[in-house]
Amino acid sequence: MAQLLYFIFETARPRQWVKNFSLFAALIFSGKLFFLDSFLRVVGAFFIFCLLTSSVYLFNDVVDAPLDRQHPLKKQRPVASGKLPMSLVLFIAIAGYFLSLWFAQSHSFFFFLACLSYLVLQLFYSLWLKHIPILDLLVLATGFIIRVYSGALVINAHMNVWFLLAVVSLALFLAVGKRQSERTLLVGQGGGLFKQRATLVGYSPRLLDVYTSMFANATWITYALFTFLHQQPVFTRPKVVGFLAELPHTLATQKWLMVSVPVVVYGVMRYLQLIYEKNEGESPDKVLLSDKPLLLAVVFWFVLVTTIVYGIG
Numbered sequence: 001m002a003q004l005l006y007f008i009f010e011t012a013r014p015r016q017w018v019k020n021f022s023l024f025a026a027l028i029f030s031g032k033l034f035f036l037d038s039f040l041r042v043v044g045a046f047f048i049f050c051l052l053t054s055s056v057y058l059f060n061d062v063v064d065a066p067l068d069r070q071h072p073l074k075k076q077r078p079v080a081s082g083k084l085p086m087s088l089v090l091f092i093a094i095a096g097y098f099l100s101l102w103f104a105q106s107h108s109f110f111f112f113l114a115c116l117s118y119l120v121l122q123l124f125y126s127l128w129l130k131h132i133p134i135l136d137l138l139v140l141a142t143g144f145i146i147r148v149y150s151g152a153l154v155i156n157a158h159m160n161v162w163f164l165l166a167v168v169s170l171a172l173f174l175a176v177g178k179r180q181s182e183r184t185l186l187v188g189q190g191g192g193l194f195k196q197r198a199t200l201v202g203y204s205p206r207l208l209d210v211y212t213s214m215f216a217n218a219t220w221i222t223y224a225l226f227t228f229l230h231q232q233p234v235f236t237r238p239k240v241v242g243f244l245a246e247l248p249h250t251l252a253t254q255k256w257l258m259v260s261v262p263v264v265v266y267g268v269m270r271y272l273q274l275i276y277e278k279n280e281g282e283s284p285d286k287v288l289l290s291d292k293p294l295l296l297a298v299v300f301w302f303v304l305v306t307t308i309v310y311g312i313g
Contacts, residue, residue, distance in 0.1 A: 007078035011061055011089065012054035018288060020049045022144060022167070023151030028306060029230070030157040038155045045111055045154045048103045049147065052115055055096025056122045062086050062093070063126050107154065114150040118143060133202025137179070137211075141171035162226035169218035173268070176211040177275045179203055216272060220265045227257040256308045263301045270294050 032038040068080035078084040105112035
C-alpha cells in the first residue's frame with residue numbers, strides 16, 4: 001500500500017509545483033506580500049492549483065503511456081511501466097479535477113473560471129494540441145499566463161502588461177528549451193524521433209535555435225521594460241525596509257527595480273548554457289532545483305525585488 005501511494009505521489013509530479021509559484025507574482029508587485037489576508041488567499045490558490053496540475057499530469061500519463069513505453073527515460077514512469085493501474089490513475093485524476101474546481105469556486109468565482117480554463121486547455125493539449133507544432137508551445141505559455149492571472153484574481157490586483165509579456169516570453173523560452181533538449185536526447189538514443197514525440201518533426205534544429213534566441217532576448221528585454229515602467233505600489237502602512245525611503249533625491253528613483261535586470265540576464269544566459277552545453281532543458285523544474293547557480297540567481301532576484309518594492313518609495 002505504501003508503495004502504491006509512493007507511485008501515485010511520483011506520478012502527480014510534485015516537483016512541477018515550482019511552476020505554480022508564479023501565482024505569487026501579482027502579490028509581490030502589487031505591494032500586498034505582507035498583508036496577511038492577501039497572502040493567505042494566494043497560498044490557498046497555490047495549493048488548489050497544485051491539486052489541479054497534479055490531476056492533469058495523472059491524466060496525461062494515462063494518455064501518453066503507449067508512447068512513454070518507447071521513451072528512453074519516460075518508460076520508467078509508474079503508469080508506463082505498469083506499476084500503477086490505469087483505471088486507478090484515471091479515477092484519481094477525475095476526482096482531483098472535481099475537488100480542485102470545488103475548492104476554487106469556494107475561493108473566488110473568477111479564480112474558478114481561471115482554473116476551469118486551465119483544465120479545459122490542458123485536456124485539449126493532452127489529447128490533441130501537443131501534437132501540433134507551434135500550437136503546443138503557445139499552449140504551454142498560456143498555462144503560465146493563467147497561473148499569473150489566477151494569483152492576481154484572488155487578490156483583485158492589476159497586472160502590468162509588460163510583466164505579462166515577460167512571463168509569456170519566459171514561458172516560450174522554457175518550452176523551446178524543453179523541445180531542444182528532447183530532440184537532442186532522442187536523436188542521441190539512436191532515432192525513434194517520429195514515434196516518441198511526433199511534434200518534434202516540425203522543429204528542425206535550426207528553427208529551434210532561432211526560437212530559442214528570439215524568446216531568450218524577448219524575456220530579458222520585456223522584463224527590462226517592465227522594471228523601467230513599473231510604478232511602485234502605494235502603501236497604507238509603513239514599509240518593511242524604511243531606511244531606504246530616506247535616500248536623497250539624487251538616488252531616490254522609481255527605477256530602482258532595473259537593478260534586478262542583470263540578474264535576469266544572467267539567469268537566461270545560464271539556462272542557455274545548460275540547454276546547449278549540458279542538454280539539461282528537458283525538465284525546466286528539475287534544472288531549477290538541481291542547478292545551484294541558477295537556483296541562487298532566482299533566490300537573489302526574489303530578495304532583491306522584494307527589498308526594492310517594499311523598501312524604496
